[in-house]
Amino acid sequence: MKSFWTALLFTFLLISCGTLPQKQETLTNNSKNTQPFSTTNTVKPKLVVGIVVDQMRYDYLTRFYNRYGDGGFKRLMNHGFNLTNNHYNYVPTYTAPGHASIYTGTSPMNNGIIGNNWFDKFENKSIYNVSDDSVEPVGTTNAEGKMSPRRLLTTTVTDELELHTQGRSKVIGISIKDRGAILPAGHAADAAYWYRGGDEGTFISSTFYMNELPQWVKEYNSSNPSQSYMKEWNTLYPLDSYLASGTDLNEFEKAPRGKETATFPYDLPALQDKNGGYSLLKATPYGNSLVADFAIAALHNEQMGKDNIPDFLAISFSSTDYVGHQYGVNAVELEDTYLRLDLEIERLLNALDNQVGDGNYTIFLTADHGAVNNPAYLQSQGIAAGYFENDDLEKFLKEKLTSTYGNELLIKKISNSQVFLDYQELEKAQLKSEEVQRYLSILLTNYPSVDKVFTREALTNSNFTDGVGALIQNGFHHKRSGDVVYVLEPGVISYSRTGSTHGSSQSYDTHVPLLFYGAGINKGTSAQRTHIIDIAPTISNLLGISFPNGTTGNPILSVLK
Numbered sequence: 096m097k098s099f100w101t102a103l104l105f106t107f108l109l110i111s112c113g114t115l116p117q118k119q120e121t122l123t124n125n126s127k128n129t130q131p132f133s134t135t136n137t138v139k140p141k142l143v144v145g146i147v148v149d150q151m152r153y154d155y156l157t158r159f160y161n162r163y164g165d166g167g168f169k170r171l172m173n174h175g176f177n178l179t180n181n182h183y184n185y186v187p188t189y190t191a192p193g194h195a196s197i198y199t200g201t202s203p204m205n206n207g208i209i210g211n212n213w214f215d216k217f218e219n220k221s222i223y224n225v226s227d228d229s230v231e232p233v234g235t236t237n238a239e240g241k242m243s244p245r246r247l248l249t250t251t252v253t254d255e256l257e258l259h260t261q262g263r264s265k266v267i268g269i270s271i272k273d274r275g276a277i278l279p280a281g282h283a284a285d286a287a288y289w290y291r292g293g294d295e296g297t298f299i300s301s302t303f304y305m306n307e308l309p310q311w312v313k314e315y316n317s318s319n320p321s322q323s324y325m326k327e328w329n330t331l332y333p334l335d336s337y338l339a340s341g342t343d344l345n346e347f348e349k350a351p352r353g354k355e356t357a358t359f360p361y362d363l364p365a366l367q368d369k370n371g372g373y374s375l376l377k378a379t380p381y382g383n384s385l386v387a388d389f390a391i392a393a394l395h396n397e398q399m400g401k402d403n404i405p406d407f408l409a410i411s412f413s414s415t416d417y418v419g420h421q422y423g424v425n426a427v428e429l430e431d432t433y434l435r436l437d438l439e440i441e442r443l444l445n446a447l448d449n450q451v452g453d454g455n456y457t458i459f460l461t462a463d464h465g466a467v468n469n470p471a472y473l474q475s476q477g478i479a480a481g482y483f484e485n486d487d488l489e490k491f492l493k494e495k496l497t498s499t500y501g502n503e504l505l506i507k508k509i510s511n512s513q514v515f516l517d518y519q520e521l522e523k524a525q526l527k528s529e530e531v532q533r534y535l536s537i538l539l540t541n542y543p544s545v546d547k548v549f550t551r552e553a554l555t556n557s558n559f560t561d562g563v564g565a566l567i568q569n570g571f572h573h574k575r576s577g578d579v580v581y582v583l584e585p586g587v588i589s590y591s592r593t594g595s596t597h598g599s600s601q602s603y604d605t606h607v608p609l610l611f612y613g614a615g616i617n618k619g620t621s622a623q624r625t626h627i628i629d630i631a632p633t634i635s636n637l638l639g640i641s642f643p644n645g646t647t648g649n650p651i652l653s654v655l656k
Contacts, residue, residue: 141405146411149415176610200646201249203569208247231301237293244277267284267393270289292376326363352366380414395446401451422595461610462608465597465603468603545581
């Protein structure tokens, strides 16, 4: 019966998602945000602001601490609640699963977002987590606007707020990345906006949310907001003061096309044509500035936090991820990006103070994953690390399957460190899936740089309570995931020799910041282990609303007054 009501609620969400424009019109006609809202909590925020910093390791708070000002990260750390031992409780640690798990209060095993892209065994193709051909772009004619949250299987804290207030709360998601705006905003949001680079440099949406952009967004876009940031990127402070990073010139970073070395300064106008036009801004601190500009404009134009019905503004700063991928964890470029982001967060906090009032809003800040230090750099320091070639592994496994079973087609796809078997080929060969799983597990366990292996049989018939097995199981969706999952050794990645990446079960990918600040939040610090899935139930508890329907996390009670 419980599963029936869960399915019924989700069906209701999908139906209501398709009528968002009508919902907005109905609520406007009935004076949205005029009805009373009450909870059992004594301190009720008028606005919740969720901030996700893409690819932010926890140690970026401590490593750059002395260089931050008092009004940004330090304000949240020193006047809010700082959870210093916060981790992801699953793998893979990618952007889409991270944003989904933050807002659903559960891991991919329930919310279904098992990667940024994954192989869909039913459609027999690789799919993108928020792609949706049933919707049309809004604000652009480009296919980058054909996006929605329909692949997300559970509700979000933002959905539950809309349900609780009968749609009178205003929920908006904003990010450079589509998935960074859409998954946090959820199914029932008023709007989600993401950035379209190329020759446009504007914020766009899809018909899932609206039929046309609001007038203020049209005016914002028509002001050509990206052009003012197409300028030189030089260090905020003297280059020789960046002592928390490696040397500016090194062999571990990737220069933009058209530039010989990855060194300051960067003449963005000169590099623009060879690097995707305005898309170049994504891999600079100015992408974060654009998001802050747009978020502050939304705060003002949508009059968020102006009454007693709580609103929710979900912001994701994505440029930190683009910079990290291109230049790496140890780069001056990364340090400069965080010093500049600190100023943007201060600007956002000041806007919230002016618009809503300090003490009337609640903020949480976290990250969707961390990042590994460049393996070539680690090797230069005598630390075990390396690179893994997926193509070589696939060739090896298919050769072994051919020699053992006479059929290399038993493997349908290798995606996200998961081997998908072809069940039609298994049936033709009169083979049981479990037999081939076990055989592949033996091969993979003895393969260089592979640390651990888990079969579908083990993941669906056992209960791993700790260690890597639990992380794999929490990220394993019975319907969407593959048949054999392998884990690489620490410091080993499948990536280019420059820059950095993420996705593993190692602490450099799972350990991320978690800061709470504002209405209903205690001041303090705790090293008690918490998990990313605890955020949504904590905010739900603060608001006095239902937990998202797939929640497996718990409220962090020490944070709440």
